[in-house]
Amino acid sequence: MKKSNKFAVGVDLGGTYIKFGLVSSDGKIVSKSFLESKAETGPDAVIKQIKKGVSAIIEQSNVKINGIGIGAPGVISVKKGTVENPPNLPGWGKVHLGKIIQKEFDIDTHVENDANAAAIGEMIFGAGKKLNSFVMITLGTGVGGGIIFDRKLFRGETGAAGEIGHLSIDFNGAKCNCGSVGCIEAYSGNNYIIHDVLRDYESQKSSLVFKLIENNLDLLTPKVISQAAEQNDNYAINVINNLGTRIGYAMASVANLLDLTTIIVGGGVSGFGTRLLEAIENGMRERVLQSLKPRVKVISAKLSNDAGIQGASSLVFYKS
Numbered sequence: 001m002k003k004s005n006k007f008a009v010g011v012d013l014g015g016t017y018i019k020f021g022l023v024s025s026d027g028k029i030v031s032k033s034f035l036e037s038k039a040e041t042g043p044d045a046v047i048k049q050i051k052k053g054v055s056a057i058i059e060q061s062n063v064k065i066n067g068i069g070i071g072a073p074g075v076i077s078v079k080k081g082t083v084e085n086p087p088n089l090p091g092w093g094k095v096h097l098g099k100i101i102q103k104e105f106d107i108d109t110h111v112e113n114d115a116n117a118a119a120i121g122e123m124i125f126g127a128g129k130k131l132n133s134f135v136m137i138t139l140g141t142g143v144g145g146g147i148i149f150d151r152k153l154f155r156g157e158t159g160a161a162g163e164i165g166h167l168s169i170d171f172n173g174a175k176c177n178c179g180s181v182g183c184i185e186a187y188s189g190n191n192y193i194i195h196d197v198l199r200d201y202e203s204q205k206s207s208l209v210f211k212l213i214e215n216n217l218d219l220l221t222p223k224v225i226s227q228a229a230e231q232n233d234n235y236a237i238n239v240i241n242n243l244g245t246r247i248g249y250a251m252a253s254v255a256n257l258l259d260l261t262t263i264i265v266g267g268g269v270s271g272f273g274t275r276l277l278e279a280i281e282n283g284m285r286e287r288v289l290q291s292l293k294p295r296v297k298v299i300s301a302k303l304s305n306d307a308g309i310q311g312a313s314s315l316v317f318y319k320s
């Protein structure tokens with residue numbers, strides 16, 4: 001490890017677990033841990049868990065900590081460090097999380113929306129290191145987005161920018177959790193993918209997707225679909241291609257609006273691999289304005305398993 005390295009604590013706040021890590025300024029995880037969020041018992045219990053996890057990381061480390069970065073769901077006011085109505089964290093309303101943690105440890109604390117933190121993480125440590133501008137899309141239970149323009153995160157008026165998951169690609173389309181219809185999240189969120197594949201069970205019984213789980217539909221995960229596709233199962237390949245095409249159509253709108261044509265794809269479903277990336281790129285190229293076509297580029301995120309921790313810690317090294 002370089003002597004010039006600085007260090008940050010990254011906190012990835014999720015509805016089920018909170019992940020913690022000590023991360024160096026070149027993006028390496030020095031140590032990490034996790035605790036249950038205890039989300040169902042309300043914000044005080046969750047904050048207690050955050051303090052417990054951060055304090056353990058600090059105690060184990062023998063370096064100077066330059067800051068604490070927290071990636072949290074919901075709308076975040078970066079200046080005030082407040083977290084507002086985060087989904088999967090009931091009873092929060094508005095919590096001054098940044099102030100609370102900063103006061104506890106007397107260390108500079110930065111709070112950012114988790115999808116935005118993922119984009120900053122890719123810019124500082126990952127696939128966006130050498131890019132001036134890009135759009136990051138994170139595929140998981142939900143579909144998050146982050147817009148980086150000229151090495152700066154675009155936050156919008158209140159910090160809510162980049163909700164790519166709720167771009168509608170069909171005004172008569174599938175119902176989305178947000179209350180709208182045809183949102184890209186309603187086609188590419190993990191649960192929606194599983195739901196759609198289960199709906200095809202009767203007509204696609206012979207697919208390897210269902211053979212791999214011996215028709216025990218409770219065992220269906222995106223990983224199973226990925227495994228079936230790797231073994232050239234036509235149905236699984238179709239599922240991934242359709243998914244990619246739809247995401248690509250949404251990203252074409254993003255490109256047309258912003259004149260940003262490089263897309264970084266991260267999150268769990270990106271385990272669908274190059275097949276998914278190619279389908280997104282093809283879909284995007286099919287629908288984007290002629291003048292942008294040659295510049296369309298869809299690449300994989302570099303940060304993977306610890307992306308949440310690295311993204312959160314990158315907030316400390318990001319100069320906004």
Ligand SMILES: [Zn+2]
Nearest residue numbers: 166176178183
């Ligand atoms: Zn929606």
